[in-house]
Amino acid sequence: MNRFAALLDRLVYEPRRNAKLRLLVDYFRHTPDPDRGYALAALTNALMFKEAKPGLIRGLVEERTDPVLFRMSYHYVGDLAETAALIWPTPRAIPSISNSPPQGGGEPAAPGLGHNTPIPTITEVVEALSTTGKSDLPARVASWLDALDETGRWALLKLITRELRVGVSARLAKTAVAQLGQIEPDEIELIWHGLEAPYEDLFAWVEGRAGRPESGNPAPFRPPMLAHPLEDEDIAKLEAADFIGEWKWDGIRLQAVSGKAADGRLVRRIYSRTGEDVSRAFPDLLDALEFEAALDGELLIVRDGRVQSFNVLQQRLNRKTVTAKLMTEFPAHLRVYDILTEGEEDLRDLPFLARRERLEAFVARLGDPRIDLSPMVPFTSWDGLAAARSDPASIGAGIDTDAIEGCMIKRADSPYLPGRPKGYWYKWKRDPYLVDAVMMYGQRGHGKRSSFYSDYTFGVWRDGPDGEELVPVGKAYHGFTDEELMKLDRYVRNHTVNRFGPVREVEYGKDRGLVLEVAFEGLQRSTRHKSGVAMRFPRINRIRWDKPPAEADRIETLEKILARGEKEIHPFRSQQTEGQEP
Structure with missing residues (x-):
């Protein structure tokens, strides 16, 4: 845990991206499995602890300190982990504590602390948080806090609350892993959602000790391609003839995927833009995935052919129970932008216009009213696109303008690349x-x-x-x-x-x-x-x-x-x- 704490401590004070990258690469190179894998999971927000909540931390601190002093300190500091780490009472020192690693693993105890409990590794912490029952967890967390120094306690609490805030994006963490084996970060993105912590097969691959990990999921998530905001200086540099316009719908980006399992069964999945499986929330849309393909589109509510505003869509979001009445009053609809795969063919390397032709033919064959094609926005100049963006109904869109956020602008020859590559896709939102x-x-x-x-x-x-x-x-x-x-x-x-x-x-x-x-x-x-x-x-x-x-x-x-x-x-x-x- 001390190694992970030292990494976080250096990252939070390092403003430069390349310097952060070097710190991450060094940590992953010199930290053994499975510790480095769980650290990677923490940095990419891939860990979830059911019973470990901020309330548990507050309760432990208030049992050991003046609750009023703690709350005043928390209000001033503004960060639960930092406040608790600093105010936590340090046990009385016991002499002759060895700094050598204890038998049976773990990390050396922090010098000067009043106990002989070995410092837990990040692996021990993550596995214990995942398996310890609710009644036993407070004592377990308290023992770790007693064993750690201020920086270690801060890192532990950041891990528990899943709020690292050290200026490292998931993309940067994956880039650091890729540099261990001179692999492109996009290659990791392509297989990421088929992997699980502590990612030992991933590290074995990038270090050349094993082949590339393969996912057995017949309907896998594929990292989405994202757009950059269109700025005035971009318009001055770009040629309108090189780009295609689309509406930017005010909905939720989804990926709808269906594929054949080994037993011939059709497996259907609906993913959020971050790869979360949200299939259960939209059973009416899931039923429409009668195909073998991966589609990129926008979740909308459509009534009588008219797209509703985001306020209407919110009636379907974050619902624990999806009733028949809810599906009838607020029917889920997928308006597709792109096709990533069809059958066993991967289409992402094709230029956008070629994929668009495949998508138009695919949607026409599908013939399901719950899935339709996002229309293009015709334009020959940036001024013409600006006019359409300001008044979508002026070019015959036939919809309420509240359902449109603005325009998407895509290079006609752009492949479908994970992440946010420069120069390909832009978003031009309407004025707020x-x-x-x-x-x-x-x-x-x-x-x-x-x-x-x-x-x-x-x-x-x-x-x-x-x-x-x-x-x-x-x-x-x-x-x-x-x-x-x-x-x-x-x-x-x-x-x-x-x-x-x-x-x-x-x-x-x-x-x-x-x-x-x-x-x-x-x-x-x-x-x-x-x-x-x-x-x-x-x-x-x-x-x-x-x-x-x-x-x-x-x-x-x-x-x-x-x-x-x-x-x-x-x-x-x-x-x-x-x-x-x-």
């Missing part, structure tokens, strides 16, 4: 909604922002029993620069009127307060906010130091946006109540 709101609360951030008030709750005006009042409609914690963060933090500190743990209420009213221009993608009903609405993906677009709070927007502005989406969510209810008295 903007509203002027008044800051009401500031809250401390986490990690590097734990000393700053960086999370802001804001509200708009409405008519209350005593006149106009502000009601919260959202919370945002990004969209501003580091320099602006310093100014916002100073504003919160200098205008605090009340404190609630890590939250500060700031002064606000018609003649005092700070206006924030907030950008957001959409709205939905919310029981968490007094306003009854909440924003989707809000961020601070601009700080309006110049604008009086009295001129901020009213709730009616948001209600108009919301009303359109609600007619889609409950069309039958809308028909029944239309024209009736409220």
Whole structure:
């Protein structure tokens, strides 16, 4: 565990990508199996511990320290693992503790700690967290915390809570593994989802000790190809004639895969863009996979041939139980962008236009209303595409524009590559909604922002029993620069009127307060906010130091946006109540 802790400690303080990569390569090269495999699983967020929760950590700490002091420290530090690691009481030192490895494995005990318990390896920790029962787990975790020093405790708690936050993406960790054997990272991506921790077969392959691991899954996930945001400088460099336009639908990216098992049975799977198997959540769509192929597309809700907004789609997301009524009212639909395989043929190396021709023929043969083709957006210049992006209905799309986020732009000759390769695919989102709101609360951030008030709750005006009042409609914690963060933090500190743990209420009213221009993608009903609405993906677009709070927007502005989406969510209810008295 100490080796893993040292790695995390160095990674969190190293800002340079290549330096992080060298640290990872060195760790994987000199750490034996299965420890390095479990470290790789932790860095790629592939571990899941059913019984180990943050509440367990808080409970253990509060049993051993002053609970009020712990909560105050946690509010200030903003990170549970760091707070608990520092405040955990160190046992009284016992002399003559050897630093040599104990018999039977493990790591040497940390010098100066009051016990003879050997330092656990990351393998011992992961396997114990996976097998120890809920009643026995607190004592097990406490014994590890007693055996480790501050850095080791911090790493252990980061592992348990699955919040490493050391600036290492899953892609970077896989790139480090690939460098052990001069293998392209994309080669690891292609087989990754058929592997399991501690990845001993993967390390054996990259080090030349065994052949490439093969998955026995007849319907495997394939790493998706992702797009870069289109910037103004990109448009100046790119030739419109080299690209194909598509709509960017406001749904959930899925991969639908079916393949024949060894016994001839058709195996069907639906995966999220991260490779999570979500088949059980969409049995109505799973039934439509009567083919042998892998399709890349967007999960949507379609009624009477019309795509519904994201607010409607949310009725199908994160459901533990999928009823027949739910499937009838909110039928799952797959609008496909690409075809990755057909039968036993891998099509990903073909240029996009060739794959598109295969996809069009495939969907036509399939003939299932639950799966259709995403139409292209014809354009001959960037100005023409910009006009279509601003008003999709202008070119005969025949849909509500709320269902479209913008455009996708793909090179006609692009292969289907895992990850986010440069120069092939771009996304050009439509302009977001903007509203002027008044800051009401500031809250401390986490990690590097734990000393700053960086999370802001804001509200708009409405008519209350005593006149106009502000009601919260959202919370945002990004969209501003580091320099602006310093100014916002100073504003919160200098205008605090009340404190609630890590939250500060700031002064606000018609003649005092700070206006924030907030950008957001959409709205939905919310029981968490007094306003009854909440924003989707809000961020601070601009700080309006110049604008009086009295001129901020009213709730009616948001209600108009919301009303359109609600007619889609409950069309039958809308028909029944239309024209009736409220």
